[in-house]
Amino acid sequence: MCDSEQKAIIKLLLIDEMGPRRYQSLVKRFGSPAGALDAPEEELALVEGLSGRLAKKIRSQAAAVDVDKEMEEADRAGVRIITHRSGDYPKNLLELPDYPPVLYVRGDLDRDDDFSVSVVGTRTPTPYGRSAAAFISKGLAREGITTVSGLARGIDSEVHVSTLAAGGRTIAVLGNGLGVHYPPENRKLEEKIAKNGALISEFPMSTRPDRMNFPRRNRIISGFSLGTAVVEADIKSGAMITAKYAAEQGKDVFAVPGPVFSKFSNGPNYLIKSGAHAAESAGDIIDELRIFSGLKNTPKKAGEPDVAGKRISREEQRIISALESEPGGLSIDLLGVKTNFDASRLCACLMNLEMKGAVRCLPGRIYVKIY
Amino acid sequence: MLAKINSSAVVGVDAYPVTVEVDIAAGLPSFSIVGLPDAAVKESKDRVVAAVRNSGFDFPSKRVTVNLAPADIKKEGASFDLAIAVGVLRARKLIDAEPDGFCFIGELALDGAVRPVKGVLPIVLSLKDSGIRKVMVPKANLGEAMVAGDIDVYPVEKLKDVSDFLCGKKEIKPFSGGYEACGREKEEYDVDFSEVKGQQFVKRALEIAAAGGHNVLMVGPPGSGKSMLARRLPTILPDLHFEESLETTKIHSVVGLVSPGQGLIKKRPFRAPHHTVSDIALIGGGTYPRPGDVSLAHNGVLFLDELPEFHRDVLEVLRQPLEDRVVTVSRAKGSVAYPASFMFIGAMNPCPCGNFGHPERECLCGPYKIRKYVSRISGPLMDRIDIHVEVPSLKITELARDFGEAEPSSDIRKRVVMARQRQKERLEGDKIYCNSRMGTRHIRKYCALDKESKDFLIAVIERLRLSARAYDRILKVARTIADLARKEEIEREHVAEAAQYRRMDAYLA
CATH class of the missing domain: 3.40.50.300 (P-loop containing nucleotide triphosphate hydrolases)
Structure with missing residues (x-):
């Protein structure tokens, strides 16, 4: 599967502290990755951006790293390793000045994934943020647009889950190696993403999640897609870093406006003030990006299971109307007061509505309408 | 002389009769208790001696032996004090009538007062079987003692009163009457x-x-x-x-x-x-x-x-x-x-x-x-x-x-009582009294669902990612919800509500 050149690239990137920039200077100086691996220490030290200490390290590690073992490990985990020289390397990434020379991919990358939008946000969203993330992702998925996010807790997971629920494709860019499962509760989600999209990472298989890696990963999220949408984020957060990268990479930045009193609205509202596009729905993003619809991945129909029948009874409609005016959701108690239903009827109706996919229950018995 | 006094001891939540035998014989002054007494029973020696003296009697300077029969069961607590003291007085002939129609329960204070003890109710209830119809209990225990009914309960405060009563010098009015007598009126909860x-x-x-x-x-x-x-x-x-x-x-x-x-x-x-x-x-x-x-x-x-x-x-x-x-x-x-x-x-x-x-x-x-x-x-x-x-x-x-x-x-x-009544009628034949006690067999029998409700329940379990065992639990709870709604059959709405009380499964499992 790999010729010797690809193997050399992979090997070079297995060396500690080897990033895209250093890789590029080395290749520039020595003509090829293999040349860099064979270069004597004195010459390595002359390369721009490489100290004597690093040169020594590269020399000693070039002999020590076991590229075959890494490839075997990847193979066992169903992970493909592609390099920037491979034909199937995502073309959006190639345009980045600091493109990752190596990508570990679990699942499949599709040509249409070039028309993707990344949606990112806080790890601790409010009910509003969750609903908004789900709403935007589903909207994108229905138009056949692949969503990209970081598999983190909160908004990121919501994006992946909602996209898959709507029958779309989604790509998770990880800040750890694909041999490590983080966050652990998303294991099942990982499997689903691998089937309808891909998990990708630039880090060797067994790289553990490290806070230094996450900002680096964010440039891939923004770089992979045509535009980045921020749903809910504090002003200092990973999502804002992603937005910053997107702007630097010349991509469109979108922000979903939020309530002015919530600290998680600070990020997106700040972005809007600084010139980002305000996005109220997937349509806003699609119009701005001028993605032509009719991509081949357009799902035929939303993939919602239809067990309960979609017909909403009059009683149930009352609940939905009560929820419509409450973007942050309503506790079951207030819902009872608003609709004037007793607890028994309310419980039964809510369960029916949930089965119909019309409402959703969040921790603390807060119900929100699904749009 | 030898005296035999009836008393009683508690094992678990039931009582069995204990005969307190007191023997006073010539010899060096001593006081021993046999019959597997624990520390509290052994210490009753000192309480009895002081109580007898402080009630105006001499304690005999002889060899006093107390046996608690049956001798092979461990005895605990201070409730034999009164029986031992009465036995000592009887053995010295300070009480002239044989008190064999009575059972004595009580702990003694050093001044001869009778203190309340534990387990009076099971003791009094057990007397019904042993044919004893009269019991002397500490006055503070009168309430629970009276519950038993058709037993004469004599509340006592002092050892002296007991001996005076047995000698016919004093009247103690017995109480009896059982449940009726101890007030039928409902106790109110202080919360609502x-x-x-x-x-x-x-x-x-x-x-x-x-x-x-x-x-x-x-x-x-x-x-x-x-x-x-x-x-x-x-x-x-x-x-x-x-x-x-x-x-x-x-x-x-x-x-x-x-x-x-x-x-x-x-x-x-x-x-x-x-x-x-x-x-x-x-x-x-x-x-x-x-x-x-x-x-x-x-x-x-x-x-x-x-x-x-x-x-x-x-x-x-x-x-x-x-x-x-x-x-x-x-x-x-x-x-x-x-x-x-x-x-x-x-x-x-x-x-x-x-x-x-x-x-x-x-x-x-x-x-x-x-x-x-x-x-x-x-x-x-x-x-x-x-x-x-x-x-x-x-x-x-x-x-x-x-x-x-x-x-x-x-x-x-009121609704709870109504629902329980329905369950009782339904489950009586199975010797259970409420829905939570239903086993798998009963669930199949009494919690049948029609096709629509069944499909709905299976869909809910999948959707909420509930465990398989949630199925039976939801059925049981749905049965109760139907009972509260006075319905014979479990309907889909009942299942929908019951599932709400199971939705933490994914989180708790």
Whole structure:
């Protein structure tokens, strides 16, 4: 599967502290990755951006790293390793000045994934943020647009889950190696993403999640897609870093406006003030990006299971109307007061509505309408 | 001379007759008690000597031997004091009539006063079988002693009064009359559901729990009102009937928890041991076995707050009484059984910091921490809990809001009683009395669903990612909901509501 050149690239990137920039200077100086691996220490030290200490390290590690073992490990985990020289390397990434020379991919990358939008946000969203993330992702998925996010807790997971629920494709860019499962509760989600999209990472298989890696990963999220949408984020957060990268990479930045009193609205509202596009729905993003619809991945129909029948009874409609005016959701108690239903009827109706996919229950018995 | 006096001792929650034999013989002055006495019984020597002297009698300077027959059962406690003292007086012929128609129970103070003892009710009840019709008990224990009925109960205050009465020098008026005499009027609970604002959803869950006898787990942040709600559960349970009342009073009597003057316990007990409780204190046992909190909650409610904080082995021992409704304490010498039929209510925070799902505060716990916290409650214990209910924290603005007049406990209780009656009629043939006790066989028989409801239930289980065992639990709870709605068949709406009380499964499993 790999010729010797690809193997050399992979090997070079297995060396500690080897990033895209250093890789590029080395290749520039020595003509090829293999040349860099064979270069004597004195010459390595002359390369721009490489100290004597690093040169020594590269020399000693070039002999020590076991590229075959890494490839075997990847193979066992169903992970493909592609390099920037491979034909199937995502073309959006190639345009980045600091493109990752190596990508570990679990699942499949599709040509249409070039028309993707990344949606990112806080790890601790409010009910509003969750609903908004789900709403935007589903909207994108229905138009056949692949969503990209970081598999983190909160908004990121919501994006992946909602996209898959709507029958779309989604790509998770990880800040750890694909041999490590983080966050652990998303294991099942990982499997689903691998089937309808891909998990990708630039880090060797067994790289553990490290806070230094996450900002680096964010440039891939923004770089992979045509535009980045921020749903809910504090002003200092990973999502804002992603937005910053997107702007630097010349991509469109979108922000979903939020309530002015919530600290998680600070990020997106700040972005809007600084010139980002305000996005109220997937349509806003699609119009701005001028993605032509009719991509081949357009799902035929939303993939919602239809067990309960979609017909909403009059009683149930009352609940939905009560929820419509409450973007942050309503506790079951207030819902009872608003609709004037007793607890028994309310419980039964809510369960029916949930089965119909019309409402959703969040921790603390807060119900929100699904749009 | 030799004297024989009737007394009685408690084993478990039952009593057996003990004959106190006192022999006074010539010899060096000594006082010994035989018949497997424990430390408290042995010490009764000193109390008896002082009480006899301070009541105006001489204590004989002879060899005094006391035998507690049957000699092979261990005797404990101070309740033989009175019998021994009367035996000494009788053996010295200071009492001239043979007091063999009487049973004597009481602890003596050094001045000759008679102090209350534990276990009076089981003792008096056991007298009915041994043919003794008269009993002398400490005055403070009169209330519970009278419960037994058709036994003459003589309340005594001093040793001197006892001897005077037996010599015919003083009159003590006996009481008898049983249940009727100890006041039929209902004891009122000092809490009521009408005091709880909002939380309609949790109240409804507790109503269903009360109606079907289902165990409940409440999950909610601190301050959301979990203990407040649990404390009010007994107020919506049906009133204790006489046998239940008697059983509960017996157990409370054994540990001395019946307050002076109180007859039968007519309120359902509510026990809430702290999470540092030891397994023996919770379940019962010990060298001299005594009932634990689960038995004290017999016919009532056992509430364990902060469930994950309990020691794991303590929670594990809960499984047997939850299943068998009885605690069996086995010793080499034999075993005793304490009834322990209670409704179990557990409460826990949703996560270690308590703020998970809180409308205003932020939770700082990662999913792994939450997982670890929740997993302290073992699967087998979880399996015995039919209803899981989230107790959401109200926002302060919601608390200030007018939720309208809340329903008083008495109204809820009427519905509970009605639903229980329906269950009783249905399940009588199977020798169970409420829906929570149904086994798989009964569920197949009484909780049949039509095709539509069945498909719906299966879809719900898949959608909410519930475990397979949730299926039977939902059916049982749906049965109770149907009973509350006076419906013979379980309908889809009942299933839909029942599933709400199971939706924490994915989170708790």
